[in-house]
Amino acid sequence: MNVAARGFSLAMRAVGRVSALLPDGRHDPLSGRPGEIGRDIARLDGPAKVSGGIRYTADRVPARLAYAVTVPSSIAKGRITAVDSSRALAAPGVVLVMTHENAPPMKPTGAYSTLRSPVAAAAMTLPIMNTDRVFWHGQPVAVVVAETQEQAEHAARLVEVSYAAEPAVVTMSDEAAHTPAHSVLEESKTVVGAPHAALADAAVVVRGVYTTPPEHHNALELHATVAAWDGDDLTVHDTSQYPYGVKEMLAKKFGLPPERVHVLAPYIGGGFGGKTTAWPHVALTVAAAGLAGRPVKLVLSRAHTFHMTGGRAPTRSRVTLAADTGGRLTAIVHDALSTCTTDEFAEAAIVPSRHLYATPNLAVHQRVARVDRIQNAFFRGPGVTPGSFALESAMDELACRLGLDPLELRLRNEPARDPVSGRRFTSRHLREAYRLGAEAFRWDERSPAPRATRDGHWLVGQGMAAAINPDAVLVAAVRLRLHADGTVTIHSSTNELGAGTSTAQTQAAAQRLGVPMDRIRFLQGDSDVARTRIPGASAATTTLASAIWNARDRLVRELLTLAKGTDSPLAGRRPDEVETRDEGIFTTGGRGETYWRILERAGREHVEVTGRSAVPYQTVKRGTSTYGAHFAEVRVDEDTGEVRVSRWVGAFDGGRIVSPRQAASQMRGGIIQGIGMALMEETLLDERSGRIVNAGLADYHIPTHADVPDIEVRFVDVPDPQTPLGAKGIGELGIVGVAAAIANAIHHATGTRVRDLPITADKLLQHDGRLGVR
């Protein structure tokens, strides 16, 4: 099978397992049409959020609640030889201590990240607390339940665990590496043309090794679970990005019919991928609530979010680029290494190198090395985010070598078709993003030579980088109910992470149905609604829009059936003869009536339909991505090596923008996380023990107000002809390429290239003989 066909078959397998296909040629009639979609409005849940009125998971305090605290392992690998809970049990207020000796059996589940078992949301397949084995440093080995949080925290320190430690591998090495079965839904190894021959013949070759460290999501909301059993019914409030997945996972683990498990997660305090999968504490809280016979709340401490939830795996990329003297790429070679656990999820840094630039010769190879650490997780732009640091730094190095403007180099290598599959794009407006961004940034005023601009003791430089992120429509169902009182409710099991999903969907539904926004209520985060598999992947906007589109079609059929044989002007009309607008159904000739009139005549209080998403055939056949361009200015202190980001413009092709204010905030959020990645974020390990040594926000630094300049965001805002609403998912795109834009700007400011993130002052001083010696 050729490369394109093999990639297509992988994608089809993933889609076919989970969803229906939207037939070719069926385009969304709303795409590009003016109305509520694209209107600049404030987020609808804003008033509740600014008054502290939103209830997040940990805000739940059910009657008879007990509090749980986890005990982390103090070795990275080995066996628990003994647990002495006697002192903990004797402490005031302690209800129970759960260990592997008394925990109820929890059936193993597939780990979501492997994609072997997409029904399971468990983060890992390991039998945590049903085994005496220890798999990583910080693994929960006991759960203490007490009457109060303070009592539980105290008693957790009294649990004495003895271990037989075994040698553990906690750092990435080539010796332990293998090629994973797939890399973010694509192949792990691809060769096009004859890349190594092309390298030998090339006019210009640049080579670099680029590394990114382990990182943690650090959503401000701590992971929390509140579990309550009522007979065989289990109700769980959980900080999950994927409530339906948690429901399926818990049903399987505890041998319950899924309909007895109710997972509620309407509002999440940030996720960024870290709450996509359910980490072990979720099932452990449920087990503890069962043992205690009362509701139990477990809120991971900030330190425990580092120990007991996974982050982004470290990556090392060897990138070689070859070009002719005109700056046209003749080869891209990208070998990447990352870490994984028994659940083989690769942080596939090779992904952007497959899709960003035209090249006749290409070789990418992703490998992973198994480590004795917590399972690594999805984190905003899996693969593309660290991979773009490597590729986009290398492109800058190539531009410097060629004496070519880095933007011009990218324009000369903008492909007309996907460089690997040869397929056309559903839409790709990266050229326009480059133009918008460069214009707003005044890129043409940049002096080409590095270390040419100084402002007192600050060296000033500008850099740029491109961004790409794959886009997909996933599986969702919504329950849409039309009420006789003139309102509409839309229920979904997806939830609001802060992206503005509920606002965007209300805008889209208002235009789809022709009903004013203030009469639509979007209710979310209830796993009982219907099968919905949107664990993240920037897919909520288009997937939910697809499901609501389908619900609208079903609603029209229902209402026309009600109108049949009556005096309604719609009697005998077919669905393809009518449109939905002005709170009702009308023929193109203008005959029709309101929804409410149809319900009234039929004597109905409401009509309810379920709509399901469908994947547009062309988005699978061709592949759909989002694109962007970052333009950054930095100031580097000549004496201390301190880096300040002083100016930023990001321009993006995310298809049609549904809710502009929220969309711009999303992009800024990604850029700011990228600033953190570039300059400060790193989960530091004690390499002897596997212990995370900076497990807290005082030591793991994320950007704060003082680190962030005004960020200008531009959108191309052209509909993709193949996607629902013409939109594409933009949740992850903002972070991609940011670290490279900063590294490139630092090079322009100082003449020094740092290829190892984060770019801290010590690295700059070490690499740059002129910094810090004035």
Next chain:
Amino acid sequence: MSGHIPVRLHVNGQAHDLSLDPRVTLLDCLREHLGLTGTKKGCDQGACGACTVLADGERINSCLTPAVQCDGMEIVTIEAMANDELGTRVQDAFLAHDGLQCGYCTSGQICSVVAMLAEHRAGRPSAVTEDLTGPAPLTDVEIRERMAGNLCRCGAYNGIVAAIREVTRT
């Protein structure tokens, strides 16, 4: 209960006579004992600012403050901001400038803004104030420095700064 300490807290204008385990932080007291869950726990170590409340008008990290230490103090939380003229203007400005995404840090940010503006009005300098002899204008650099104790992982900083600019202009 043995070891518990009696304490009188004035929260949002209402007096509460409580008997508390001395380990209970003001944050957990508000959330778990008084049902005021608008104040959030983001780190429990004073590093993120999500738990910011006003105590006798000063912004504090309620996670670092034992509740029994607040005996007799006037505590103001996000739940009371709508009763405050400045608080309401800050809330409205956050909405207009999209100074929030997930909303989890928002309560702390808003309480922090209200106290920060009072600190500035009182002429207190920040780490970036260059001229310590007179009132410093509330520039963007000053705002960003003075708000640096409130983290937002979603990255709503631009909107928050814009909201503060608007409030100080009016």
